[in-house]
Amino acid sequence: MSLIDLSGNLLFVAFLAYLVATLLFGGAIKQSNASGKNTDKWGKLAIVVTIIGFLSQIGYFITRWVYTGHAPVSNMFEFTTAFGMFIVGAFILIYFIYRLTALGLVALPVALLIIAYASMFPTEVSPLVPSLQSHWLTIHVITAAMGQSILAISAVAGLIYLLKVVDLNKPSKQRFWLEAVMYCLVVVLGFVIVSSTFSAMDYESKYTYIDKEGMSRQITYNLPPIFGMNEYEVVEEHGMSPLVEMPALINAKKLTTVVWSLLIGSLLYLFIRLIARRRISAIFQPLVKRVNLQLLDEVGYRSVIIGFPVFTLGALIFAMIWAQLAWSRFWGWDPKEVWALITWLFYAAFLHLRLSKGWEGEKSAWLALIGFGIILFNLIAVNLILAGLHSYA
Amino acid sequence: MENIICACGHSNPFGTKLCEKCGRPLTEEEKQNKVVDMRYDGTAIRSKTYNKSIVDKIWNFFSSVKVGIALIIITLIAASIGTLLPQEFYVKASDMEKGAYYEDVYGFVGKIYYTLGLSDLYSSWWFQILVGMLAVSIIVASLDRGIPLYKSLKNQRVKRHESFLKRQRIVAEGQITASPEETLSKVEKKMTEMKYIVRRDGSALLAEKGRFSRYGPYINHVGLIIFLTGVMLRLVPGFYVDESIWVREGETRAITGMDGYFIENRDFILETHDNAPQGEQLKQGVNVVAKNFQTDITLYKQPKDAIAGDTENLEKVRDYSIRVNHPLKEEGYALYQMDYRLNELKQMNFQLVNKSTEQSLGKVGIDLTNPKKEYDLGNGVSVKLLVYTPDFSGFENGVPQTATSVPNNPAFLFKMTTPETPKGETSFVAIKQTLEPLGENQYKMKFESVETRDMSGFTIRKDRTIPILFVGGIIFMIGVAIGSYWNHRRLWLQVEPDGHVLMAAHVNKNMFSMKKDLDAVTAFAGLPQYKDQLEPSEEGEESTNRGNTKKEGDNTL
Numbered sequence: 001m002s003l004i005d006l007s008g009n010l011l012f013v014a015f016l017a018y019l020v021a022t023l024l025f026g027g028a029i030k031q032s033n034a035s036g037k038n039t040d041k042w043g044k045l046a047i048v049v050t051i052i053g054f055l056s057q058i059g060y061f062i063t064r065w066v067y068t069g070h071a072p073v074s075n076m077f078e079f080t081t082a083f084g085m086f087i088v089g090a091f092i093l094i095y096f097i098y099r100l101t102a103l104g105l106v107a108l109p110v111a112l113l114i115i116a117y118a119s120m121f122p123t124e125v126s127p128l129v130p131s132l133q134s135h136w137l138t139i140h141v142i143t144a145a146m147g148q149s150i151l152a153i154s155a156v157a158g159l160i161y162l163l164k165v166v167d168l169n170k171p172s173k174q175r176f177w178l179e180a181v182m183y184c185l186v187v188v189l190g191f192v193i194v195s196s197t198f199s200a201m202d203y204e205s206k207y208t209y210i211d212k213e214g215m216s217r218q219i220t221y222n223l224p225p226i227f228g229m230n231e232y233e234v235v236e237e238h239g240m241s242p243l244v245e246m247p248a249l250i251n252a253k254k255l256t257t258v259v260w261s262l263l264i265g266s267l268l269y270l271f272i273r274l275i276a277r278r279r280i281s282a283i284f285q286p287l288v289k290r291v292n293l294q295l296l297d298e299v300g301y302r303s304v305i306i307g308f309p310v311f312t313l314g315a316l317i318f319a320m321i322w323a324q325l326a327w328s329r330f331w332g333w334d335p336k337e338v339w340a341l342i343t344w345l346f347y348a349a350f351l352h353l354r355l356s357k358g359w360e361g362e363k364s365a366w367l368a369l370i371g372f373g374i375i376l377f378n379l380i381a382v383n384l385i386l387a388g389l390h391s392y393a
Numbered sequence: 394m395e396n397i398i399c400a401c402g403h404s405n406p407f408g409t410k411l412c413e414k415c416g417r418p419l420t421e422e423e424k425q426n427k428v429v430d431m432r433y434d435g436t437a438i439r440s441k442t443y444n445k446s447i448v449d450k451i452w453n454f455f456s457s458v459k460v461g462i463a464l465i466i467i468t469l470i471a472a473s474i475g476t477l478l479p480q481e482f483y484v485k486a487s488d489m490e491k492g493a494y495y496e497d498v499y500g501f502v503g504k505i506y507y508t509l510g511l512s513d514l515y516s517s518w519w520f521q522i523l524v525g526m527l528a529v530s531i532i533v534a535s536l537d538r539g540i541p542l543y544k545s546l547k548n549q550r551v552k553r554h555e556s557f558l559k560r561q562r563i564v565a566e567g568q569i570t571a572s573p574e575e576t577l578s579k580v581e582k583k584m585t586e587m588k589y590i591v592r593r594d595g596s597a598l599l600a601e602k603g604r605f606s607r608y609g610p611y612i613n614h615v616g617l618i619i620f621l622t623g624v625m626l627r628l629v630p631g632f633y634v635d636e637s638i639w640v641r642e643g644e645t646r647a648i649t650g651m652d653g654y655f656i657e658n659r660d661f662i663l664e665t666h667d668n669a670p671q672g673e674q675l676k677q678g679v680n681v682v683a684k685n686f687q688t689d690i691t692l693y694k695q696p697k698d699a700i701a702g703d704t705e706n707l708e709k710v711r712d713y714s715i716r717v718n719h720p721l722k723e724e725g726y727a728l729y730q731m732d733y734r735l736n737e738l739k740q741m742n743f744q745l746v747n748k749s750t751e752q753s754l755g756k757v758g759i760d761l762t763n764p765k766k767e768y769d770l771g772n773g774v775s776v777k778l779l780v781y782t783p784d785f786s787g788f789e790n791g792v793p794q795t796a797t798s799v800p801n802n803p804a805f806l807f808k809m810t811t812p813e814t815p816k817g818e819t820s821f822v823a824i825k826q827t828l829e830p831l832g833e834n835q836y837k838m839k840f841e842s843v844e845t846r847d848m849s850g851f852t853i854r855k856d857r858t859i860p861i862l863f864v865g866g867i868i869f870m871i872g873v874a875i876g877s878y879w880n881h882r883r884l885w886l887q888v889e890p891d892g893h894v895l896m897a898a899h900v901n902k903n904m905f906s907m908k909k910d911l912d913a914v915t916a917f918a919g920l921p922q923y924k925d926q927l928e929p930s931e932e933g934e935e936s937t938n939r940g941n942t943k944k945e946g947d948n949t950l
Contacts, residue, residue, distance in 0.1 A: 098905070126682070127666035127682050127684065129682060129683055129684075130683055130684065130685055130686050130716065130717035130718065131717050131718065133685075133717070133718060134718040136718075212498050213498070247500075249498070249499060249500065294928060295905070298903075298904070298905055301902070302903065302905075305877045305878075305902070306877065306878070308873065308877060309870065309873045309874050309877050309878070312869070312870065312873060313870060317866050317870065320862075320866075324856075324859070325718055325719075325720065326717060326718045327729075328720070328727070328729040328731065328852045328854050329635075329854070330859075330862070332482075333475065333480055333482075333515045334483075335476040338472050338473070338475060338476050339473070339476065341472060342469050342472055342473055345465050345466075345468060345469040345472075346469060348465055349462050349465045349466055349469070352458055352461060352462050352465070353462060355432075356432075356458040357458065357459070357462075382476070
């Protein structure tokens with residue numbers, strides 16, 4: 001088995017371990033509801049499996065690093081996978097400070113979704129372009145990802161907090177938005193399902209089109225085309241033809257992916273609702289009934305306070321040092337840079353609101369969720385939609 | 394404004410909330426509170442005390458955290474709008490064409506975006522004012538609170554009034570059986586063990602740890618201000634140089650912006666990865682991935698007494714290979730490998746040929762950047778270069794025109810003189826095109842070969858603000874780190890001779906760890922069990938026990 005195959009297998013083992021650990025965390029919480037006696041056993045087993053998964057993923061990271069010769073954070077697959085890994089790492093860290101089992105029930109599924117999302121991107125090893133050939137790639141990207149993952153834990157704590165406090169029996173804005181968050185998670189699952197299904201079928205349709213600068217280009221769809229590119233012409237088509245043609249400004253391929261994900265995600269969501277006969281938030285609510293709200297609030301705040309300096313260092317300061325070396329200027333208002341600044345400003349506002357205005361508990365939990373939303377926007381939308389210097393994948 | 398005289402006899406400045414000496418609440422509001430607000434330790438904060446004159450009002454505006462947060466949010470939203478469409482400096486169009494570019498590519502939305510100035514948002518006056526206001530807010534708010542807090546923490550008394558202790562979040566009260574002295578000593582021992590600084594005053598004890606963490610926010614604000622000052626200094630002439638030059642292989646050029654320095658481009662190297670295209674690379678239709686952009690250069694310096702423009706006696710400074718991520722650094726300047734152009738035409742070689750016999754009379758090599766006027770081939774044969782257009786773009790009134798001075802599409806008007814044609818024949822030669830404007834010729838300039846060379850594009854930067862930014866960044870990080878990773882813990886203990894104990898504790902964050910310390914000391918010294926006045930005692934009672942619920946409505950917190 002070559003090193004790269006070993007690396008792939010280790011990642012797979014990690015994925016399975018996280019899956020098992022999620023179930024064990026669920027078991028741990030369920031048990032504590034009943035008698036409280038077995039909690040420790042289940043909880044201990046769950047964290048042990050999580051750590052096994054984490055070590056396995058570190059194994060993936062190191063073997064891939066050795067194989068490629070550079071830190072495996074240079075494209076969408078590698079970075080997003082590492083982000084998932086650091087979330088698990090941050091969870092383990094926070095777990096050992098606070099011993100809060102409920103965190104695992106949300107942190108691990110989030111990490112699982114992120115890793116699954118990552119593996120929808122090309123996983124091949126690609127060589128580095130000159131601007132990425134620097135030690136700062138390792139330093140900047142890993143520190144930034146660590147900061148983001150620690151910040152993500154505050155959203156995990158926030159989500160659990162909200163699942164407990166939001167009254168799901170009365171219609172309210174809170175109930176709506178909480179369910180919207182759950183729906184978004186299901187849509188990500190929808191994306192993973194639809195992408196992996198068609199990629200397993202080796203689906204491809206090819207078209208030529210005219211881009212916004214008037215150049216003729218070729219594009220390959222990996223999902224059946226719902227939207228066609230500007231003035232597209234068929235090169236090779238399977239299954240269906242595009243239903244609508246889009247103007248040059250809109251990337252119809254990406255739009256197709258988004259619509260497919262929404263479609264499958266919504267169907268999945270409806271299916272869950274029909275089977276369970278209640279909201280997804282309501283499915284989880286009984287599981288978190290016993291959590292200590294004060295402790296959750298503290299965890300949410302602590303993770304912001306631990307993550308904020310790490311994020312500043314990695315995503316702004318190290319970023320500026322590298323930008324000065326590679327691009328001759330430390331700051332260039334590139335979309336990725338701007339969104340890192342926005343994330344930073346947001347968490348600065350979060351801390352000021354909390355410390356000076358007393359925004360604790362529920363308000364703080366909502367803010368933590370919005371913050372994580374901004375981090376995900378910077379990861380997904382900025383790379384894939386707002387083209388800039390960072391769109392390596 | 395009059396000073397407030399506390400019951401203990403201490404005279405406090407107007408606006409003080411908790412007596413500086415004994416900690417008794419001085420305002421009605423504080424007296425009502427079950428748990429006092431310890432954020433600034435109850436000292437008089439200027440912005441919350443005075444609100445009469447214009448200066449007060451401006452001061453209060455900028456010192457308000459509410460205003461500060463609003464400024465952060467507005468900046469954040471403004472910054473995000475600037476990422477919707479590419480900013481002007483990333484658009485490859487001349488200044489004149491930019492408006493048209495936005496309209497062409499992004500339609501009506503693009504036109505509005507450009508017209509509103511959003512396409513150059515970050516250098517717009519209003520965005521800069523926004524950042525400036527944020528800076529003022531940071532300075533004012535820090536002075537407003539930081540100084541009183543520092544004074545108050547520095548002059549802390551050990552002994553505090555009962556009403557102060559009872560209004561802390563953590564309070565313990567009860568009787569002990571052990572002797573007061575023994576209890577105090579035990580607490581002192583345990584707290585010292587846990588790295589607290591312990592002070593005693595009669596029957597009172599104050600244990601304190603990590604006070605410096607309270608200054609973290611103020612330190613990081615100082616760092617931010619230094620950083621922003623550095624950014625502003627770039628506007629001062631001499632602090633910031635940003636130039637770019639193109640240097641051809643084999644050429645030595647003066648470096649723009651870096652007086653007295655010359656650069657020789659010895660060789661430009663482009664290396665590509667020899668991997669088989671796959672995955673994303675294949676999808677985007679990219680066949681090769683660049684591996685290295687490098688220019689081997691020699692840096693020269695003019696001697697001190699040299700006349701400007703004298704390139705004869707250059708002193709060699711050093712050889713260097715400028716690569717991406719590895720700029721050349723010299724005397725505060727840095728030269729970056731930013732761009733390249735491959736295979737620029739350097740020289741064109743022709744043969745002067747007799748059309749009918751195909752016999753060559755000699756070779757003419759024309760240096761395209763520095764052509765000669767006349768090429769003498771000997772034996773009465775010569776070629777005159779009447780007109781040379783490096784980038785031929787067509788005729789205007791019969792005269793050939795050039796679009797640029799770069800030899801992209803060279804064209805020549807030759808006058809060929811041979812013993813057979815002593816008057817000379819005129820021929821216009823361009824790439825894939827020959828014209829004989831004055832009738833049929835006997836001779837022609839036959840194209841033979843072309844020599845090319847590469848060009849390197851360098852950016853020259855000098856940024857004397859970098860050290861300032863660096864210092865600002867480091868101070869900011871130190872401030873954030875000490876404010877985030879350390880916390881200020883205090884424990885007050887008073888043991889009356891009759892065995893009555895009153896203990897209180899305060900921590901600015903991370904109550905979780907504080908409680909661990911408290912548990913340890915309580916067990917060790919046999920103190921009464923403490924209670925958390927903010928913690929809901931039982932489920933369902935949360936709302937009544939939230940203590941400081943007024944916080945949110947307060948005006949200029």
